[in-house]
Amino acid sequence: MSFVLNAWDLYRFYHTAESEVLAVRGVSLKVTAGEMVAVMGPSGSGKSTLLNCLSGIDEPDGGYVEIMGQRITRKAERERAAIRAKHIGILLQKENLIPHLTVKENICLQMALAGQIDYKRIEELLGELGMIERQYAYPRQLSGGENARAGLAVALASDPALLLADEPTGEVDRKTEELILDLLAAKCKQGLTAITSTHSLIIAARADRIVALQDGRINDAG
């Protein structure tokens, strides 16, 4: 079986002056096309660290990650960025947009990084997210919910195989959370794979699978 994401035995330690934090310890995860996975766990359990290792933003100290059969770990930053631009969309709790670019320009930039600007797709995305009328707005002019929707448009701009979302609905109201989840569920039906770190029980209820993290490990009882 081929996996969109195959992570094997990941470790990530942080060294500070006084201590060593074992943020991720031996996490393995295989995710297939169309799956929606929620990564849950208490604050400090390693959710963000894990997602950063999966996206290649961070290098794990041990283990490896393959995206669409292509290894992303132990590669130069330039190569990791190219794999990320092609296959991965990233959605954070906030600051998904470049402040001095409009919503539409932010989407164009993401597409340009992936190699192609598709204006028809931009219109579709803006329509799906109810952002057509706000496409020429700058991030500072958007409400929290509009910011979240524009961030999702950027994350989905290059039609990625994998969406990695770190607490995507942490700062939005219930209505926006539902809208984002509806869109994600629809995209997953079309084959998008989504891995979302969250404290939200609403997201967890919509996920196909929950991965419970505890002290940097997957808690199989969770």
Ligand SMILES: Nc1ncnc2c1ncn2[C@@H]1O[C@H](COP(=O)(O)OP(=O)(O)OP(=O)(O)O)[C@@H](O)[C@H]1O
């Ligand atoms: N850059 C860093 N340097 C040192 N320690 C770090 C760093 N980033 C995270 N940590 C530590 O690693 C552990 C896991 O942190 P992480 O942010 O991955 O957890 P989390 O589950 O995402 O938490 P939250 O739900 O609060 O966002 C924590 O103990 C945290 O303090």
